[in-house]
Amino acid sequence: MDNKHLVNSLALLGFFQAARLSYSVAKSFIKYFVAPRRDLKSRYGGGWALVTGASDGLGRQYCFELAKSGLNIILMARNQEKLDKVAGEIRAEYPDVKTKTLVFNFSELHTEEQISALQKLLREVKEDVSVLVNNVGVLAVNHFDKHSIQDCMNSISVNVSTQTYVTHALLPVMLQRSSRCAIVNLSSRAALVMHPLFPVYSGTKAFNYSLSTALRNAYSDKIDVLTVTPASVKSGMNPGNGLFTVTPEMHGKYVIDHLGRYDDTWGHWHHAIAPYLEATPLLGHIILRIQT
């Protein structure tokens, strides 16, 4: 190849790379700053949104965002007092929205009897549910050799078994509803960047990601399945010291804005740009130094 051909080929390659990058930046800009929230109440035929881990953190914020869209809310966690408080706050802010609470300890999903107890509880509400938010999760921070068996069992029960069995209990009814339905699955950036101090957590979040993708591939004609992969959100689970940490309020708005429009979301746009900035030579190094 002579020099002229080489220069032309490299110019063409550069042009295609620049076009690809521009397209991807434009798509993200529309996703995070332009696309309006869908009318979720009419898209999902009214009905109720069931949110696991609803008494705190991200789950609590999803309840407020879904209530803002006019959906009634079923709040599920293990502490009745905390659930009642959040339910009361939702009704005070959105007087037309109804709430129900369900108390269940998701750490206890190891035996058939425990799974039956969950199914029995969900039987009370499952006809009503048009939106399921599989949010509950726990984080054990330690090297794997320092994890107790109890840490492992708890993480697997809350993060893996809960998503599996709650979805399994509600999906058949959702598929029979006349309107579309939705399932929001909380994974994490930890599913993609496996942190050495989050070994079991990263594994469970990878499970959440995979199950979510498989469900979308199977049921997208009837169900909007949204996979959420946040980085750092300040909450009971996370003291929030990261450079890109956002509040549950900042995060939750974007997740519900993306419901019914996209297959996956980071939540807040800070979390969408963080991986690119961290991968940039020198800048990535500076970010890493600031964060540690």
Ligand SMILES: NC(=O)c1ccc[n+]([C@@H]2O[C@H](COP(=O)([O-])OP(=O)(O)OC[C@H]3O[C@@H](n4cnc5c(N)ncnc54)[C@H](OP(=O)(O)O)[C@@H]3O)[C@@H](O)[C@H]2O)c1
């Ligand atoms: N925060 C982050 O930076 C971050 C980042 C990526 C992904 N996520 C994911 O986001 C989801 C929510 O995390 P979060 O930060 O909001 O956590 P959080 O602030 O600790 O809140 C957890 C919620 O789950 C409930 N819960 C915990 N253990 C439970 C159990 N055994 N049975 C029933 N309910 C239980 C808690 O309720 P009670 O204790 O009141 O019962 C609370 O409502 C998780 O799936 C997590 O993996 C979080």
